Amino acid sequence: MAELKTPDKLSRFEFIRQGIARTAALALGFLGGFAAFGSRKKNTVWQLDPMKCVQCEHCSTECVVQPSAVKCVQSYPICGYCRLCFGYFEPNAPELTAAAENQLCPTNAIERIFVEDPYWEYNIIEDLCIGCAKCVKPCEQFGNASFYLQIRHDLCVDCNNCSIAMQCPSEAFSRVPADQPYILKHKTREQQVTPAQFSQS
Amino acid sequence: MQTILGYLRGRTFLTAALTALALAAFLPSASGDEMRFPQPEFTSGYDFPETTVAPPKTEAGQWLDVALLTLALSIATVFAVKTRSRRGIFWLSVICLGYFGFIKQGCVCPIGAIQNVAMGIFDSNYAVPLTVMLIFLIPLAFALYFGRVFCASVCALGAIQDLVILKPINLPRKVTLGLSMIPYLYLGAGILFAATNTGFIICRYDPFIGFFRLNGNSPYLYLGAGFLLTGVFIARPYCRFFCPYGVLLGMMSRFSRWHLSITPSECVDCRLCETSCPFDYIDKPNTGLDRENRESGVKRLTHLFVMLPVLIVLGGWIGHRLSIPMSSYNQKVFTAEQILAEQANPDLEQTLYTETFDEMGLSEDALMQEALKIRKRMNVGGWLLGGFLGLVFGVKLIGISTIRSQKDYEVVKPSCFSCARCCGYCPSDAMHKPNFVAGSPAYNAALALVNPEKEAQPAKKAPQESKVS
Numbered sequence: 207m208a209e210l211k212t213p214d215k216l217s218r219f220e221f222i223r224q225g226i227a228r229t230a231a232l233a234l235g236f237l238g239g240f241a242a243f244g245s246r247k248k249n250t251v252w253q254l255d256p257m258k259c260v261q262c263e264h265c266s267t268e269c270v271v272q273p274s275a276v277k278c279v280q281s282y283p284i285c286g287y288c289r290l291c292f293g294y295f296e297p298n299a300p301e302l303t304a305a306a307e308n309q310l311c312p313t314n315a316i317e318r319i320f321v322e323d324p325y326w327e328y329n330i331i332e333d334l335c336i337g338c339a340k341c342v343k344p345c346e347q348f349g350n351a352s353f354y355l356q357i358r359h360d361l362c363v364d365c366n367n368c369s370i371a372m373q374c375p376s377e378a379f380s381r382v383p384a385d386q387p388y389i390l391k392h393k394t395r396e397q398q399v400t401p402a403q404f405s406q407s
Numbered sequence: 408m409q410t411i412l413g414y415l416r417g418r419t420f421l422t423a424a425l426t427a428l429a430l431a432a433f434l435p436s437a438s439g440d441e442m443r444f445p446q447p448e449f450t451s452g453y454d455f456p457e458t459t460v461a462p463p464k465t466e467a468g469q470w471l472d473v474a475l476l477t478l479a480l481s482i483a484t485v486f487a488v489k490t491r492s493r494r495g496i497f498w499l500s501v502i503c504l505g506y507f508g509f510i511k512q513g514c515v516c517p518i519g520a521i522q523n524v525a526m527g528i529f530d531s532n533y534a535v536p537l538t539v540m541l542i543f544l545i546p547l548a549f550a551l552y553f554g555r556v557f558c559a560s561v562c563a564l565g566a567i568q569d570l571v572i573l574k575p576i577n578l579p580r581k582v583t584l585g586l587s588m589i590p591y592l593y594l595g596a597g598i599l600f601a602a603t604n605t606g607f608i609i610c611r612y613d614p615f616i617g618f619f620r621l622n623g624n625s626p627y628l629y630l631g632a633g634f635l636l637t638g639v640f641i642a643r644p645y646c647r648f649f650c651p652y653g654v655l656l657g658m659m660s661r662f663s664r665w666h667l668s669i670t671p672s673e674c675v676d677c678r679l680c681e682t683s684c685p686f687d688y689i690d691k692p693n694t695g696l697d698r699e700n701r702e703s704g705v706k707r708l709t710h711l712f713v714m715l716p717v718l719i720v721l722g723g724w725i726g727h728r729l730s731i732p733m734s735s736y737n738q739k740v741f742t743a744e745q746i747l748a749e750q751a752n753p754d755l756e757q758t759l760y761t762e763t764f765d766e767m768g769l770s771e772d773a774l775m776q777e778a779l780k781i782r783k784r785m786n787v788g789g790w791l792l793g794g795f796l797g798l799v800f801g802v803k804l805i806g807i808s809t810i811r812s813q814k815d816y817e818v819v820k821p822s823c824f825s826c827a828r829c830c831g832y833c834p835s836d837a838m839h840k841p842n843f844v845a846g847s848p849a850y851n852a853a854l855a856l857v858n859p860e861k862e863a864q865p866a867k868k869a870p871q872e873s874k875v876s
Contacts, residue, residue, distance in 0.1 A: 223662050223664075224664075226662045227551060227552075227662040227663070227664065230551055230658070230659060230662060231548070231551055234544055234547055234548055234551070237524070237540070237543075238541070238544050249465075249466040249469070249536065260763050260766060260767075262759055262763065270616070270617075270620065270622070270623055270624070271620065271622055272622055272623065279458050279460075280458060281458055282455040282456050282457075282458065283446065283455050284442055284446070286442070286443070286444025286445070286446075286447070287447045321449065321451065321453050322449060322450060322451040322453065325447045325449065325453075327453075327456075329456075349443060349444065350442045350443055356460075358460075358461060359460075359462060359463035359464075360461030361461075362463070363512050363514060363620065364463070364514060365514055365610065366515050366519045366520075366607055366610050367519075367522070367606065367607030367610050367611070369611065372606050372611070372738070373738075375738075375742075375759050375760045375762075375764075376766075376767060377738075384463050384465075384466065387460070387462065387463045388460045392458070
């Protein structure tokens with residue numbers, strides 16, 4: 207080492223300082239190299255798996271963004287278009303109308319539009335949805351489970367450690383590849399092969 | 408089945424609901440791949456609408472942030488080390504507060520990235536993204552060569568606190584010594600909790616993130632407001648007494664080569680800078696002080712060196728004792744504890760977590776083993792964390808009981824934020840001559856020092872003469 211040859215030019219303190227500084231620089235370099243070669247290069251984002259979700263309502267309360275970045279989505283291809291939607295109406299609703307006392311949604315975030323007899327279309331108004339999953343639960347219990355929660359990436363601020371994930375009782379949250387940022391039920395279903403299809407092939 | 412479903416859709420609500428409830432008892436859960444109600448066959452030419460999804464931010468944005476971080480650090484370095492400009496540091500910090508704070512809304516910041524790195528090292532399932540690693544490393548590398556220029560003007564948390572320093576007071580040495588242990592505890596706990604996959608506590612208790620997002624849960628907003636209010640009097644309280652990244656930056660900055668200095672040339676011991684630092688990070692000359700006699704000094708130092716291993720073991724033992732309550736913070740361990748408590752006491756009401764666990768039909772044995780594994784890791788971590796804190800405390804005690812001779816006014820390199828406030832007070836600094844005009848703080852301070860009786864400036868208390876000369 208150069209400084210050993212010329213001890214008279216460096217004070218003892220300066221020599222120690224340089225030695226430690228170089229060691230620290232090396233350590234930082236190693237860490238950087240470790241990251242550059244050992245890390246997953248793929249970008250990831252948070253998402254929740256609707257198959258694991260138990261509709262505990264934590265999504266509406268735990269998100270750092272208020273109202274939550276988790277919203278209900280409607281997968282139209284698997285919706286039954288029921289006249290009596292269990293996700294839309296209170297269990298003992300007096301009438302099947304859009305009156306507030308009939309609706310399950312606390313923020314009036316579901317829109318009910320007549321398509322043709324006896325089918326009705328249900329849309330989520332995202333600006334009003336708070337991600338409480340009150341509609342998701344009955345839709346999953348009694349219906350086709352076309353309502354389910356997803357993190358909306360236009361609203362999610364991509365926290366380093368999702369604070370809903372920390373509270374989620376069913377560990378439904380995980381980081382997913384950013385090029386497939388949503389777990390959409392009708393998409394996963396299309397990829398699945400039903401037993402009937404299997405036997406025909 | 409088809410007729411029942413048609414009936415369900417068409418008939419009155421009450422009967423339908425009753426039928427549905429009855430059906431629900433027999434129908435399997437819809438989480439499988441079959442649909443309870445078949446897809447309607449529309450006759451009116453209805454098309455299924457698309458479920459709209461917004462794409463996430465791209466990775467290019469993260470690389471842009473890494474580039475901007477490096478750029479900001481470089482500019483801060485020029486201001487701190489080369490031009491010694493407080494004004495430059497200040498305006499850069501305002502810009503960085505705007506961009507890294509309010510526009511980027513805080514994530515990912517180098518402070519939180521500590522946990523990503525810890526998790527990347529200890530959890531084989533997690534790999535630190537390269538951008539996050541760089542965000543963690545670049546400010547450390549700058550600190551290693553130029554001091555804590557990151558704290559000076561790039562860190563949004565530092566900038567927001569720097570703006571509210573209005574009436575800084577000096578805390579007693581004993582208090583600051585005690586408080587300066589907290590960052591080590593916070594750093595150690597942050598690493599331990601990240602390494603055991605328990606949570607990112609440093610991010611969770613970030614006091615200012617709610618302000619940056621103009622949004623958030625009220626306890627955290629109150630916490631942030633509390634920090635800012637305290638910061639009016641106790642300058643940068645989070646940076647000095649909590650920031651875990653500051654510990655690492657300090658370790659680097661201690662050995663930095665081109666650190667900001669109070670004077671650009673030779674210190675003439677004019678004492679003008681004495682009161683300039685709101686953080687009390689200026690070492691004063693001590694050459695004139697009475698040296699304590701050698702014997703008692705050696706005796707005390709020996710005691711401290713003997714104490715050091717005792718402190719380490721004691722700290723480790725405390726950490727070990729705390730490891731079980733700490734592990735309850737982990738959700739798996741918490742669920743396992745709840746299940747055991749419910750088994751021991753059947754009167755207990757089920758919590759959301761145990762209920763969900765039952766509902767999901769997972770193996771209880773696997774959960775218990777997992778929980779036990781986390782507890783064991785937490786126990787080892789507790790020993791290490793406690794031992795580390797004992798070591799830090801011991802070394803701090805040794806540090807304050809050994810006095811290195813100090814000839815000039817110098818910044819305390821490990822702690823100094825390189826904010827360049829002191830630079831403007833130095834009369835040898837030709838660049839800051841304009842600061843030295845009648846009425847300026849430096850001028851008033853100089854007057855007060857030269858003639859403490861005549862100058863009616865009660866706020867600026869002149870230090871005792873005997874201390875220095």
